[in-house]
Amino acid sequence: MTEPQSTQPEADATEGEPSLLLPPRKPGIMARLRTYFFTGIIVAAPIGLTVYITSWFIDLVDTWFVPLLPEQYQPDRLLPFNIPGLGLIIALVVLTALGALAANFFGQALLTLTERVVERMPVVRSIYSALKQIFETVLSQSNTSFREVALVEYPRLGSYTLAFITSGPRTDLPGLEGQEMIGVFVPTTPNPTGGFFLYMPREDVRVLDMTVEDGLKMIVSFGIVEPSKGGKGKPKPTIPTLNI
Incomplete structure (x- = not known):
């Protein structure tokens, strides 16, 4: 005997599944304008x-250093237009000359005399x-301060933040004699x-393979800007001894 055939239509095999025949809906004009705007x-x-x-910055430096020129050599008197950045050039020349003067014997003697006078002033000194x-500390070429980025646990255990190493291992801190502490x-x-x-134990400071510039970018951008390919932020196993 043959089974009676069902008179109900066969269920669609794709029932309950989204139709693949309809094209995706295009964003409206307002959505596209909003995207273009952002x-x-x-x-x-x-x-x-x-x-x-x-x-x-250029206008600020011009305001400081352009008045150092004699009045007859002021750009406003010699030229019918303003020269932006002239003060910056003057600043570079003056600071370079001052550094060269301080590097010789006469400059060092004058600087020592000036510091002695300043040391006699209670508040100014x-x-x-x-x-x-x-x-x-910041500008010395032989100093390692602010040249390394580290990862430290702060403000509580289990949460980490970026920090900059400011001083090398110290073992002479009051109450912590014998312990290697690093200033960050x-x-x-x-x-x-x-x-x-903060002063933190040496083992709690993990130096990152990251430049200071990349570290600052991450901090300013709330971590949105990732480190460049040159430094991927991989922790180093040990901390090198810093010269202080």
């Missing part, structure tokens, strides 16, 4: 801010001494000029 911001904002900050030490600066986001200075 793309324009991404393209124009870095260029505009770079031009604005550069122009502001503290400001001068602190500023001099900061600039010597933990900057805040997105303004890296503020932050916290």
